[in-house]
Amino acid sequence: MNREQYLLVCLAEECAEVAQRVSKALRFGLDEIQPGQKLTNSQRITQELNDLAAVAEMLIADKSIDGLQRGAVDAKKAKVKAFMAYSVQCGTLTPESK
Incomplete structure (x- = not known):
């Protein structure tokens, strides 16, 4: 696996994590804090979106994908x-x- 492939796998994983957190927010609400966690679902969605943006920016910087x-x-x-x-x-x- 090369760097581009690795980052593409990371991008797919981050997309899945965003989807999973959004599902939790729809089931339990944006303001709910999951037991054992410190952040609301809204805050956790933001974290996952930041992670997604970070990997996307790496792929953009490598010219593997175009920017927004x-x-x-x-x-x-x-x-x-x-x-x-x-x-x-x-x-x-x-x-x-x-």
Whole structure:
């Protein structure tokens, strides 16, 4: 295994850890502190996102992957908002002020 492959495995693991922590937050709430832990699920999600960003930055620095593209990020945000509005129309999402 070379450095690039190693970092790609780390990136996949970090993605899985973000997903796992988000699942816990959905089940128990963002403010819940798991027994034996000091941080809330919200804080632990932030930690996992930081870990993910760190590995992504290493891959970007090595030129293995491209960096974030502001236009693509903004386009994704718009798409998510549009689908949220559609979900409200379908009755599967409760309308909120956010």
